[in-house]
Amino acid sequence: MRAVVLKEFGRMALEEVATPEPGDGEARLRVRMTGVCGSDLHGFTGANGRRVPGQVMGHELVGVVEALGAGADLPLGALVTLNPVVGCGGCAPCRAGTEPYCPDKRVIGVDPTRTAGFAEYVVAPAANVVALPAGMPVAHGALVEPLAVGYHAARRGGVTAEDRVLVLGGGPIGQAVALAARRLSAARVVVSEPHAGRRDLCRALGVEVLDPVAGPVGPRVAARLDGPASVAIDAVGTSGTVADAFASTALGARIVLVGMAAPRLELDAFGVSTGERSLTGAFSYTSAEFVETARWAGTEPDAVAALVEREIPADRAPAQFAELAEGLAVAGKVLVRFS
Ligand SMILES: [Zn+2]
Ligand SMILES: [Zn+2]
Incomplete structure (x- = not known):
């Protein structure tokens, strides 16, 4: 072969x-x-x-x-x-x-x-x-596999219908996370992504987008979501995107790290301690999440095609x-x- x-x-x-x-x-x-x-x-x-x-x-x-x-x-x-x-x-x-x-x-x-x-x-x-x-x-x-990665990350963040969700990075995993947040009925979803083509793709998925290069991310996330995010899911994984996650989230928010761009990060320790934000890792998925995602993908042909x-x-x-x-x-x- x-x-x-x-x-x-x-x-x-x-x-x-x-x-x-x-x-x-x-x-x-x-x-x-x-x-x-x-x-x-x-x-x-x-x-x-x-x-x-x-x-x-x-x-x-x-x-x-x-x-x-x-x-x-x-x-x-x-x-x-x-x-x-x-x-x-x-x-x-x-x-x-x-x-x-x-x-x-x-x-x-x-x-x-x-x-x-x-x-x-x-x-x-x-x-x-x-x-x-x-x-x-x-x-x-x-x-199905990358969609399952996104679904697991969103579930690790405990996303519910009450949540305002920020996704850092609009590449394939960020796209999968954004779709998963929608699938979990998140009230509002915004994706921060510098690449215009990726922003267009995310917009076509029905979520809000912003360009992190155009100015400070925190205030613009709050404007898009009608308040700071309650969940931020970082599909990039650099010190810069983690800083954006802290700057854009409410006290007590959940931050999920699924992006693996850097092996070590600098992060706002007081944003975790005094801000009581939790930082959670996400990597793959359970077999049940994978099977559920295969089934779900069949119900969203337009989104998957995009x-x-x-x-x-x-x-x-x-x-x-x-x-x-x-x-x-x-x-x-x-x-x-x-x-
Ligand atoms: Zn992969
Ligand atoms: Zn085993």
């Missing part, structure tokens, strides 16, 4: 590799499309230290069930997506359905020993294969990765097509 292999940091190649065989309890999917995640780009450059040369990346995929190992029971030919978080299955967090807290979890597309999405075929535990709603456009299946920037053929992927890593600004998700 053909796979897009990370040859060295900064260089990928489409190569012929062995087609994987499903083992016990596993399924082989024929990949239709796989989305390019920001973490893949940071893996491509080596910046995040979470990918290694020689591996195949890709954890946002949609495919078709093509073959089954012993004991796996899935409908052959079904259009599916994959929850890439593979828990050990035996520990207390796994049994409680909180796989992100499994100390031995592996992530497809991150773990170099596993097959992954930027290839014609991927093998994964059948339990991680998630059915898609009937009639869902193929591309939308690849958006998240897709472009589809490219697999042989364009190495060059597109290099262009994106060099700063090519895109508003939405780039999908790599394999079949």
Whole structure:
């Protein structure tokens, strides 16, 4: 099969590799499309230290069930997506359905020993294969994973219908967070994003936007939301965006950090202590949130369609990765097509 292999940091190649065989309890999917995640780009450059040369990346995929190992029971030919978080299955967090807290979890597309999405075929535990709603456009299946990241982040922030929500960053994760805040019936949502194309995309999703470069963020958030935010979700993760979160939120607000732009942050300690704001992390999602998100995505085809920037053929992927890593600004998700 053909796979897009990370040859060295900064260089990928489409190569012929062995087609994987499903083992016990596993399924082989024929990949239709796989989305390019920001973490893949940071893996491509080596910046995040979470990918290694020689591996195949890709954890946002949609495919078709093509073959089954012993004991796996899935409908052959079904259009599916994959929850890439593979828990050990035996520990207390796994049994409680909180796989992100499994100390031995592996992530497809991150773990170099596993097959992954930027290839014609991927093998994964059948339990991680998630059915898609009937009639869902193929591309939308690849958006379920980032949408689940956004949904989990919004839930970590405890977003309810009473909340005024600020989202820092309007890239694919910020877009997913904004949609999740709407999905949780948040009263008002505003996205702070410097890139005009991304602001346009977020506006098309039905949320307010502002340009953080145009002036202080705090007062403009208050103007847009009719008061300071009660929840801020940072989908960027720099000291600057965290400072904007503190400057824009009410006393007692919840701040969620899901963006991973910087490994260390400076933050307003008194904004936490005297301001009694809570700072919460968010990274992936539970298996239940992933399945719920797949179902929800089927009910919002227009919003999900708006998240897709472009589809490219697999042989364009190495060059597109290099262009994106060099700063090519895109508003939405780039999908790599394999079949
Ligand atoms: Zn991702
Ligand atoms: Zn476990």
